Amino acid sequence: MSEKIIFAGTPDFAAEHLKALIEAKYNIIAVYTQPDRPSGRGHKLTPSPVKSLALEHNIPVFTPVNFKEEADKAQFESLQADLAVVVAYGLILPERILNAPRLGCINVHGSLLPQWRGAAPIQRALLSGQDKTGVTIMQIVKELDAGDMLYKKEIEITTQDTSGTLFERLASCGAQALVEAMPKILAQELVPQKQDSALVTYAQKLSKDESPLNFNHSAKQLSLQVRGLNPWPVATTTFDEVVYKVFLAQELSAEQVALLGKIDDLENGAIVQVSSEGITVKCAEGCLLLQTIQAPGKGRVSAGDFARSKKDLFVRGKCFA
Template identity: 45%
Template sequence: MLKPESLRTVFMGTPEFALGALEGLLASGVNLVGVYTQPDRPKGRGKKLAASPVKQLAMKHEIPVFQPQKLRDPVAVEALRQLQPDLIIVVAYGQILPQVILEMPSYHCINIHASLLPKYRGAAPINKAIIDGETETGVTTMLMDVGLDTGDMLIKRSLKIGENETSGQLHDRLALLGREVLEETLQQLCAGTLVRTKQDDELSCYAPMMKKEDGLIDWQKSATDIHNQVRGLDPWPGAYTYLDDEVLKIATTTVVADNSGEPGTILSADKTGVCVACGEGALNVGELQLPGKKRLSAMNFLSGRPLFVGTRLRSS
C-alpha cells in the first residue's frame, strides 16, 4: 500500500475554487514538491500585478511556485520533469496539459471538475448548470487525457442546487466537496482500489467560458429562465438590462405569477422589490446596480432613483 508521503506531488491550479483541494493536499501528508499557477495578472483600478489565490497559499506554506506563460514550452516541460512527479493534481489551472506532461508522472494526472461528468465539460460548469435550470450537480475526479474533460472518471459526488442559489454560492459548496472527493480519490489511489469508468460521449454537453454579453436579459423569455440566468451569472459577469440608455444590473430575483404587462414592463416598484413582466410570469428583483455604483436593495435603490410603473426595460 502506498504511503501519501511517498508521492511526489505537483499541484496545478489558479482561482479560489482550487484552494480547498490544495489545502486538502497540505493536510493529507503528500510530498508536495511544487505548485503551478497562472502568471500574476493586473488587478483593480490601479492594474497592479496580483498573485493568484493558489500562489498566495503556496507561498504561505513555502512551497516552490512555478508560473510559466505556456506550459508546453520546452523550458517549462523540463522544469517540471526535474521535479520528478509521481502525481499531478489539476484544479482550474487555466492551461491545457500537453501529452508530454500527461505522460510524465509515475502514477496519474488527476483533475477535479465541478460537474457530474460527462455533463458540462468545459470552463464554466457551475454557471451553465444553474442557467440550464439543473437541480443537481457535483464534482468528478478523472484521469486526464488530451481531450477537454474527456478522461476516465474516478469518483463522483453530487449535491442539490437550491432554487435561488447563485453560482457564487454553489461555487463555495462545490469547492468544499472537491476537497472531500480529492481526499477520497487519494485514499483509494494509495490503497490500490481506484476504479476507472469511461465517459459516455453521447451524454456530454459543453459549458463554455462566460462572457459579459451572456448577461443581457431577453424579457421575452420566461421568468424562470431569466431567474436562472441571473443567479447563474452572479457574481460574474452579472445579468443586465437597459434603463433608458444606462446599463442596469439585476440581482437577487424571485419568480412570481403576475404577468399583466408587456415583457420588460415594470409592474410595481416598492421596498419589496421591482416586479418586471416577462414572456411568461414575472420577476421580482431584489437588488439593482447602476454603472459605477454599489449594488443596492430595491428599497435603497428606489430612494435615489425612482422607477415608475409602466417603464420598459430594454434588451438592447
C-alpha cells in the same frame, strides 16, 4: 505520506483543494501555477491564490508561461512525481507532461461528467436549471475533459444559489472529494469509468452578450439568468435609457402573481408594482421581482428602495427594455 505529489492550479477554487491536501499531510513536492498578473488600480503584479498558499507552506513554486519550452518539461520530469493533481490550472498540458508522473495526472472538474465539459461548467449547470451538480475526479487525457472518471460527489443546487455561491460550495465539495479519493487513487484501487459520449454537453465560456434580460422569456428563465451570471458578467436591463445591472431577482410563485390582480393589460417588461421587496416586472410567463440593482457609477442598492425614491419614474405600466 511518502508519495510525491505535484499540484497545479491557479484561482481560489484550486487553492481550496491544495489546502485540503496540505491539511491531510500529503507530500506536495511542487506547485505549478500561472505567472503573477497585474491587479487592482495600480496594476501591481499579484501572485495567484495557489502560489500565495504554497509559499506560506514553503512549497516550491513554478510558473511557466506554457509548457512549450524544453526546460519547463525537463524540470517537471525531474521531480519524478507519483501523481499530479490539476485543479483549474488554466494551461493545456502536453502529453509528455501528462505521462511524466508514475500514476499520471488527475483533474477535479466542477461538474458531473460527461455533462458540462469545458470552460464554465458551474455557471452552465445553474443557467440550465439543473437541481444538482457536483465534481468529478478524472484522469487527464489529451481531449478536453474526456478522461476516465474515478470519483464523483454531488451537491444540490438551491433556489438561492448564484454562480458565486455555487463556486464556493463546489470548491469545498471538490476538496472533500479529493481527500476521500486520494488514498484509493494512490493505491490504484479505483476502477476507471469511461464517459458516455452520448451524454456529453459543453459548457461554453460566458460572454457579456448574455447579460441583457429579455422579458419576452419566462420569469423562471430570467431568474436563472440573473443567478447564473452573478458575479460575472452580471445580468442587465435598460429602463428610461439607463442600463442597470441586476444582481438578485426572484421568480414569483403562481400564488404571489395572483395577488397582483389583473396584469393581462400590461406589456412584457412592464412594471407591475413597486414595493419594499423590489420591482415586480411582467414576463412572458409569470413575474420577476428585481431585488438588487446597480446604476452606472453607483453601488448596489435595494431595487425597491431605489424605485420608491424615484416614484415618478418607476410607475406601473412603464417598461424595461
